[in-house]
Amino acid sequence: MGSVTAVLNQKGGVGKTTVALGLAAAAQRAGDKVLLVDLDPQGSAGWAMGVEADDEHLAVGDVLRTGSADVATAATVTSGWGEGVDVLPSSRSLIDREADGHSDATALRLRRALEPLTAQYRHILIDCAPSLGPTTRSALAAADGLLLVVELSALSVRGADAVMDTIEDIGSRLNPHLDVFGVVVNRAPASSTEAEHQAEELTRHMGAGAVWKPFVPQRTVLNEAVGLRAPLHDLGYRAKATVATFDRLYRHLNRVTNASSAATDATDATNATNATARPHRPHRPHRRTEWAHPPMRWVSPFRMPSVGAGVSPGSRPRSPS
Ligand SMILES: Nc1ncnc2c1ncn2[C@@H]1O[C@H](COP(=O)(O)OP(=O)(O)OP(=O)(O)O)[C@@H](O)[C@H]1O
Numbered sequence: 001m002g003s004v005t006a007v008l009n010q011k012g013g014v015g016k017t018t019v020a021l022g023l024a025a026a027a028q029r030a031g032d033k034v035l036l037v038d039l040d041p042q043g044s045a046g047w048a049m050g051v052e053a054d055d056e057h058l059a060v061g062d063v064l065r066t067g068s069a070d071v072a073t074a075a076t077v078t079s080g081w082g083e084g085v086d087v088l089p090s091s092r093s094l095i096d097r098e099a100d101g102h103s104d105a106t107a108l109r110l111r112r113a114l115e116p117l118t119a120q121y122r123h124i125l126i127d128c129a130p131s132l133g134p135t136t137r138s139a140l141a142a143a144d145g146l147l148l149v150v151e152l153s154a155l156s157v158r159g160a161d162a163v164m165d166t167i168e169d170i171g172s173r174l175n176p177h178l179d180v181f182g183v184v185v186n187r188a189p190a191s192s193t194e195a196e197h198q199a200e201e202l203t204r205h206m207g208a209g210a211v212w213k214p215f216v217p218q219r220t221v222l223n224e225a226v227g228l229r230a231p232l233h234d235l236g237y238r239a240k241a242t243v244a245t246f247d248r249l250y251r252h253l254n255r256v257t258n259a260s261s262a263a264t265d266a267t268d269a270t271n272a273t274n275a276t277a278r279p280h281r282p283h284r285p286h287r288r289t290e291w292a293h294p295p296m297r298w299v300s301p302f303r304m305p306s307v308g309a310g311v312s313p314g315s316r317p318r319s320p321s
Pocket residue numbers: 011012013014015016017018019040042044128129130186187188216217218219220222223226
């Protein structure tokens with residue numbers, strides 16, 4: 001059973017898509033099957049993986065509209081990166097889903113649709129739009145955990161706090177088992193007093209174990225990979241150091257998600273209600289809000305049998321007109 005990870009920050013341009021792509025490339029190189037859900041109407045992640053966002057074919061907007069696992073499966077395509085990496089593409093109509101409102105039923109549709117697909121992938125990575133609106137709330141409702149991507153600027157570190165408030169809001173209502181998998185620092189400068197200060201602030205705020213190492217440095221090879229619509233790992237020697245960074249981050253993702261599912265299994269087995277025993281939930285000493293009640297295990301009423309694999313990019317099923 002794979003893990004669902006929402007890659008997010010409401011701040012634009014911090015590297016959410018870059019980190020999701022780097023992790024997907026590392027998963028592919030490790031031989032692990034991965035699905036990237038492009039939950040951003042910009043469609044950048046899908047594009048970088050060789051899949052165009054359009055309104056002609058079934059896409060993630062149709063999944064959010066219907067909550068159907070069959071639609072999710074039909075919309076999923078093999079990426080241009082080759083076998084083992086699939087994409088649930090974005091579409092411009094995804095913007096309409098932002099107008100669907102904040103109801104819990106709406107937010108749960110993505111979870112319902114993705115649940116059967118988790119059996120087919122080691123990881124499902126959701127690349128979120130730079131917002132905390134309804135589509136990102138859907139991602140948080142669907143995810144086992146979230147990965148916050150930040151830069152070491154005062155504004156980005158400050159924004160991390162607003163994301164955490166939203167998570168606690170959603171966590172207590174929709175998805176009590178949502179974990180904070182961690183924080184990935186992107187575009188870390190080689191050395192800067194201000195960046196070091198912000199790194200300390202982030203660690204103080206989020207807890208030492210929550211901030212993943214290594215940091216992702218500023219590297220043009222990451223832009224090149226997007227321009228070529230190829231996995232970073234295909235760029236040869238000049239990408240070697242950056243590949244090593246993402247391979248380490250990917251191993252960390254595996255450790256964290258393994259711990260998360262083991263804790264969930266243990267919680268299921270004992271019917272325990274105290275989620276603070278989960279070892280990987282970062283300790284956040286300065287939070288204003290603590291869990292008001294011990295979280296209960298959320299059991300989906302929508303569990304459905306597993307369905308077949310997606311279709312190839314050349315034969316994407318059309319959206320109903
Ligand atoms: N570590 C890095 N080194 C060099 N370029 C980077 C790095 N991280 C991101 N970029 C570049 O910065 C730009 C923004 O990155 P990206 O699209 O990943 O951010 P985002 O948070 O997903 O943006 P949005 O909020 O619009 O979805 C892209 O051109 C990307 O290639």
